[in-house]
Amino acid sequence: MRCVIFGATGYIGGRLVPELLAAGHTVRVMARDPDKLADAAWRDRVTVVRGDVTRAEDVRGALAGQQVLYYLVHSLTRADFDRVDRDAAASVAAEAARAGVTRVVYLGGIAPAGQSLSRHLASRAEVGEIFLKGSVPAVVLRAAVILGSGSASFEMLRYLTERLPVMVTPRWVRNRIQPIAVRDVLYYLVRAADLTGEVNAAWDIGGPEVLTYVRMMRDYAAVAALPRRVIVPVPVLTPWLSAQWVNLVTPVPRAIAVPLMESLVNDVVCADHQVADYIPDPPGGLTPYRRAVALALNRIRDRDVPTRWSDANPPDSPSDPLPTDPDWSGGSLYTDVREQHTSADPATLWSVVEAIGGENGWYSFPLAWSLRGWLDRLAGGAGLRRGRRDPHRLRAGEALDWWRVEYLERGRLLRLRAEMRVPGRAWLELSVAPDGAHGSVYHQRALFEPHGLSGHLYWKAIAPFHAVIFGGMVRNITGAAESAVPAGPAPRLELDESEHRSGGETR
Structure with a gap:
């Protein structure tokens, strides 16, 4: 048929x-x-x-x-x-x-x-x-x-x-x-x-x-x-x-x-x-x-869950292109851009990037992430509890805590779109590039397109914490890559x- x-x-x-x-x-x-x-x-x-x-x-x-x-x-x-x-x-x-x-x-x-x-x-x-x-x-x-x-x-x-x-x-x-x-x-x-x-x-x-x-x-x-x-x-x-x-x-x-x-x-x-x-x-x-x-x-x-309830986008979820795409024009856009060189090779660094979120965490200020997740849950949002389908590999379109994997070029770029309750649209980009013969470069970019006055006030209110949150992510992700340890298999019920x-x- x-x-x-x-x-x-x-x-x-x-x-x-x-x-x-x-x-x-x-x-x-x-x-x-x-x-x-x-x-x-x-x-x-x-x-x-x-x-x-x-x-x-x-x-x-x-x-x-x-x-x-x-x-x-x-x-x-x-x-x-x-x-x-x-x-x-x-x-x-x-x-x-x-x-x-x-x-x-x-x-x-x-x-x-x-x-x-x-x-x-x-x-x-x-x-x-x-x-x-x-x-x-x-x-x-x-x-x-x-x-x-x-x-x-x-x-x-x-x-x-x-x-x-x-x-x-x-x-x-x-x-x-x-x-x-x-x-x-x-x-x-x-x-x-x-x-x-x-x-x-x-x-x-x-x-x-x-x-x-x-x-x-x-x-x-x-x-x-x-x-x-x-x-x-x-x-x-x-x-x-x-x-x-x-x-x-x-x-x-x-x-x-x-x-x-x-x-x-x-x-x-x-x-x-x-x-x-x-x-x-x-x-x-x-x-x-x-x-x-x-x-x-x-x-x-x-770690073999082929589909999850959260895989499907909400029908009214944003699907517009990233505001920095060539066909986007007008409006305001806030960014936080950070970069760090590391002795870890690109493949190892990418394995840390792709494993981010869920039980692996977000590599910075866990209390702040947890508090933001609870506030989002109270507002009816996704929070951090959606976790991730697999501890090591992502797929385009899947849910990752309060993010959605919008774009994935394995080994180079991961773009996440926020599905938390915020007065605007937000993205987080994590990318990896080789650094000649001496390790690699980790590049991180957070973007926020505010909606109305509340959006501008929201960004300005959280801006003082960016050095701790986003700066901590850069340091801890590259540090984890430099001391990466492979994870072991999970236990299994006796049912073949x-x-x-x-x-x-x-x-």
């Missing part, structure tokens, strides 16, 4: 591509920023087109000649996400019909009948209905909590359980949930491409167990060899209040935590298992909860299984 994926830079989309390829399909992906896929292991095996689902002409070009459309796009971080998703889905459904697409596959959320739905679940259900009512046969797969390394739901569960031995929780943590392993979600998505005829249906998909969030946290603690967690449900914590706590304790920002928390107010359990009438259960059966947790933890401990099923199994 000729398959096109909308949402390949997201958590599920980035994992679906190699599974479709392994199953023998040809794949095209549409991305707003194709550069984000430059380092994907499968990049040279697919066709990548630039486009946005909100622009009909982009959608039309991406769908030309394709048979199966995978629609994995959500605008969760926007205040008007339901309107944006509704309009985009309607436009895509119409263009799919004009292009002669034979099937649409959409991954939504379980919408329990007879219950008042959160905006998030209601929007997912609405998008599914738009595709089901279109003229192209659609398969809408509806899942609850997806368990996999790097998923927003799993990261929220992991951080809450690992960091809080005693938790005061909303009483609805005892509501019923039917989580599903990411490997089983991918299995169903791949098999949906093989369906024949005019199948037009929505199916709930879930794992073999129905649990409560309390049980999920306690079972997670058991798998991770943590002491038993004490959980005290109380009636006064609303989903909004709970989301503020999640925003502070976990890497999941408030914009995503709020809809996730609101969704947990509902029982999210499969109404039936009708999907098995068309797609048989995976070989060996659906993945039990504890095994899914162990598989995800092994991925994390092996992949988080993803093999291509043969998904076929």
Whole structure:
């Protein structure tokens, strides 16, 4: 089958591509920023087109000649996400019909009948209905909590359980949930491409167990060899209040935590298992909860997380060129430029630069970085808890604490764009160059484009700290390169299984 994926830079989309390829399909992906896929292991095996689902002409070009459309796009971080998703889905459904697409596959959320739905679940259900009512046969797969390394739901569960031995929780943590392993979600998505005829249906998909969030946290603690967690449900914590706590304790920002928390107010359990009438259960059966947790933890401990929830740019994130590009004109731009020669060779210096952030830190005044991160979290921003996907290698487009990797030329230049809450736009450039036969040169440049008076005041207020923060970075990065020590492997759970099923199994 000729398959096109909308949402390949997201958590599920980035994992679906190699599974479709392994199953023998040809794949095209549409991305707003194709550069984000430059380092994907499968990049040279697919066709990548630039486009946005909100622009009909982009959608039309991406769908030309394709048979199966995978629609994995959500605008969760926007205040008007339901309107944006509704309009985009309607436009895509119409263009799919004009292009002669034979099937649409959409991954939504379980919408329990007879219950008042959160905006998030209601929007997912609405998008599914738009595709089901279109003229192209659609398969809408509806899942609850997806368990996999790097998923927003799993990261929220992991951080809450690992960091809080005693938790005061909303009483609805005892509501019923039917989580599903990411490997089983991918299995169903791949098999949906093989369906024949005019199948037009929505199916709930879930794992073999129905649990409560309390049980999920306690079972997670058991798998991770943590002491038993004490959980005290109380009636006064609303989903909004709970989301503020999640925003502070976990890497999941408030914009995503709020809809996730609101969704947990509902029982999210499969109404039936009708999907098995068309797609048989995976070989060996659906993945039990504890095994899914162990598989995800092994991925994390092996530093082998192919995609994360934070990989996808927020729909309204800035994507304009750096203000110093030739086509930029007007306005103000503040800069802080520093440079230092070092006896370390360029390759060693670059290894330190590319490993910056996450558990490796930012090489200057940790207290100041930590305080700024907490302030950003309080304001609903990314903070420092998003960390990094891999301790040593970066990819263009991925999240790195409160930054986004905007440009990466391995061995020479790393450009980060700030996603913290600031009155303007900010970048940080780190570059490496050889210094003849005597080591290398480290060059660092911070740029800030202020928005309004508050932006100018912000820069002037923090300017006195630049010598400590940015100057310390220069000294400590070059110093680390001169005394670089390789890191050892992380421990692993006793479970010899992949988080993803093999291509043969998904076929």
